[in-house]
Amino acid sequence: MADFGGSELDAFAAEVRKELAAMYPPELKDPKAKTDYEAVWGGRAFAGSNDPQIVWMKRMAEKGWTAPTWPKEYGGGGLTPAQARVLDKELAAGKYRQPLASFGVWMLGPVLLEYANEEQKKEHLPKIIGGEIRWCQGYSEPGAGSDLAGLQTRCEDKGDHWLINGSKIWTSYADKADWCFCLVRTDTTKKHEGISFVLIDMASPGVETRPIQLISGESPFCETFFTDVKVPKGNLVGRLNGGWEIAKRLLQYERQNISAGFGEGGSAGGASGDLAQIARQYGATDDTDLRRRITENKMNFQTLRQTIARSAAESKAGNGPSATTSIIKYAAAEFAKERSELMIEALGHQGLGWEGPGYETPEIVAVRGWLRTKANSIEGGTSEVNLNVIAKRVLGLPDPK
Known part of the structure; x- marks a missing residue:
C-alpha cells in the first residue's frame, strides 16, 4: 500500500481522531483512573476480564491498531508507515493510554513475520495482536550472558516431540507469561550453528519460574527451569540449528524498542516526570551547573527520540532494524542513568528516602527507579557488547591484535 499524500493523511487523521x-x-478518561497494573500486558490471566484497560486493548486490536503496520491477513492494521505515524500522533495528542505492552508485538512478532511458516503466523500473530498471550524471552543463562551463543539448554529430538532440559536467567516477567520464545541447543558439536529457536507454552509440565529480587526491591526478572519439557515439533521456528540468525534479528528489535521506552516519562528510564519541573519544585534551579546538565540531558533525549523515529521509519520501509540499534540502545541507557542521577540530585535530601514517613511516594519511586536504571546497561545486550557491535558493524574497525 502506497503512502497517502498530505490531504489524504489529513482526512485519515480526522477519521482516526473520531474513532479513538x-x-x-x-x-479511562480521568488521568488518575486506576486499573489493574498488569492489564496492559494482557494474557490468559485477563481472559474474559471487564477491566477498562482490557476493553480498550480489545477495541484497538479489533482495528488491528495494536500492531498497525502488520498485514491485515494476520489481524494487523495494514497501515502504511505514514498512516502509522498519524495514529501515533493522535494517540499522543489525545493522551490515550497505551492499549497493549507486549514482547510479542515488540520482539517476537516481527521475527515471526520474517522467519515463521504460514501455519505459525496464523496461529500466533492474531493472538499477539489481540493481547491474548503474554510472552517472555528465554535467552540468557547462568553461564551464557554476554556470550549468549554459549548457551547450554538442551533440546533433543524425540521423534514426535522435542525434549528440553536446562535453565534461563533474567527472564523478564516469566512468572506472569503464558508462552516463551526460547533459544535452545540442538547440536552440541557447534556453537552458533547449533542453536535453534522454539516456542514454549509456560503451562507445560516441567516449567518452573522463580522471581529474583533486585536492589530496587522489585522482582521483574526470573530464573526459569525446564525439566523434561515436551514441546511439539511444530513449535520450531525457522531452520533446525538456524536459531542464531533469528536471535540476532530479534535482539535488534529488542534494542530498538527498549530505547523507545527511555526518555522524559519513559518507563525504562527509571524516574518519571519532567526533570526541569521537579528541579523547580524542589528549589534546585539556583544551581547553574545542575540547570546546564538537566538541559543537556533533555536535549540528548530529544535527539535520541528523533533518531529512534528515523530508525523505526527505515525499519518499516522494509529494510528491517540494523546494527544502528546498538548505537541507540547504548546512548539510551547512558542518558537514562544520567537522568535518574540528576533526579536524585534535584530532590536533595528528599532523594535519600527508601520507605517510611517523611518521604512522598514519588520521591521513593525516584530513588528505587535510580537503582533500577543500573540494569539499563545490561538488559537487551550489555553496553560493552553493543560497543563491540558498533565498532565492527557500524564503524568497520578491525579486531584488536
Whole structure:
C-alpha cells in the first residue's frame, strides 16, 4: 500500500481522531483512573476480564491498531508507515493510554513475520495482536550472558516431540507469561550453528519460574527451569540449528524498542516526570551547573527520540532494524542513568528516602527507579557488547591484535 499524500493523511487523521474518541472507555478518561497494573500486558490471566484497560486493548486490536503496520491477513492494521505515524500522533495528542505492552508485538512478532511458516503466523500473530498471550524471552543463562551463543539448554529430538532440559536467567516477567520464545541447543558439536529457536507454552509440565529480587526491591526478572519439557515439533521456528540468525534479528528489535521506552516519562528510564519541573519544585534551579546538565540531558533525549523515529521509519520501509540499534540502545541507557542521577540530585535530601514517613511516594519511586536504571546497561545486550557491535558493524574497525 502506497503512502497517502498530505490531504489524504489529513482526512485519515480526522477519521482516526473520531474513532479513538469513540473507542476509548469513559472510565479511562480521568488521568488518575486506576486499573489493574498488569492489564496492559494482557494474557490468559485477563481472559474474559471487564477491566477498562482490557476493553480498550480489545477495541484497538479489533482495528488491528495494536500492531498497525502488520498485514491485515494476520489481524494487523495494514497501515502504511505514514498512516502509522498519524495514529501515533493522535494517540499522543489525545493522551490515550497505551492499549497493549507486549514482547510479542515488540520482539517476537516481527521475527515471526520474517522467519515463521504460514501455519505459525496464523496461529500466533492474531493472538499477539489481540493481547491474548503474554510472552517472555528465554535467552540468557547462568553461564551464557554476554556470550549468549554459549548457551547450554538442551533440546533433543524425540521423534514426535522435542525434549528440553536446562535453565534461563533474567527472564523478564516469566512468572506472569503464558508462552516463551526460547533459544535452545540442538547440536552440541557447534556453537552458533547449533542453536535453534522454539516456542514454549509456560503451562507445560516441567516449567518452573522463580522471581529474583533486585536492589530496587522489585522482582521483574526470573530464573526459569525446564525439566523434561515436551514441546511439539511444530513449535520450531525457522531452520533446525538456524536459531542464531533469528536471535540476532530479534535482539535488534529488542534494542530498538527498549530505547523507545527511555526518555522524559519513559518507563525504562527509571524516574518519571519532567526533570526541569521537579528541579523547580524542589528549589534546585539556583544551581547553574545542575540547570546546564538537566538541559543537556533533555536535549540528548530529544535527539535520541528523533533518531529512534528515523530508525523505526527505515525499519518499516522494509529494510528491517540494523546494527544502528546498538548505537541507540547504548546512548539510551547512558542518558537514562544520567537522568535518574540528576533526579536524585534535584530532590536533595528528599532523594535519600527508601520507605517510611517523611518521604512522598514519588520521591521513593525516584530513588528505587535510580537503582533500577543500573540494569539499563545490561538488559537487551550489555553496553560493552553493543560497543563491540558498533565498532565492527557500524564503524568497520578491525579486531584488536
